[in-house]
Amino acid sequence: MSETNEIYELVKATLRVTTDDENIQNEIQACIDGAIDDLKTAGVPIKIAEDTDNPLVKQAVIFYAKSVFGYDNPDAARFNGLYEMKKNVLAEMGDINADE
Secondary structure: OOHHHHHHHHHHHHOOOOOOOHHHHHHHHHHHHHHHHHHHHOOOOHHHHOOOOOHHHHHHHHHHHHHHOOOOOOOHHHHHHHHHHHHHHHHHHHHHHHHO
8 A cells, every 4th residue: 555545544443434435535635635735834854744653644634624524523723723733833843954
């Protein structure tokens, strides 16, 4: 299984999605892509943001997906806050690595 499929399967399981409906699969993939793109625009170095084997990136992608996936999610704000905190940590990691 490729790295991309691993993060997809992880996010799908975390969202408690069991269907193979193509539209839902596309929405899950859009969440993953959106998280990675948002990390990059927040100053997380591309090398870090695209490393979906990195546990911190995995957590960020999961939090992002849980904050934007579906409708009527009462926990969306909480997961968005967790995502924002994780994004800040990852951006600071980039700053630290740049100094080395």
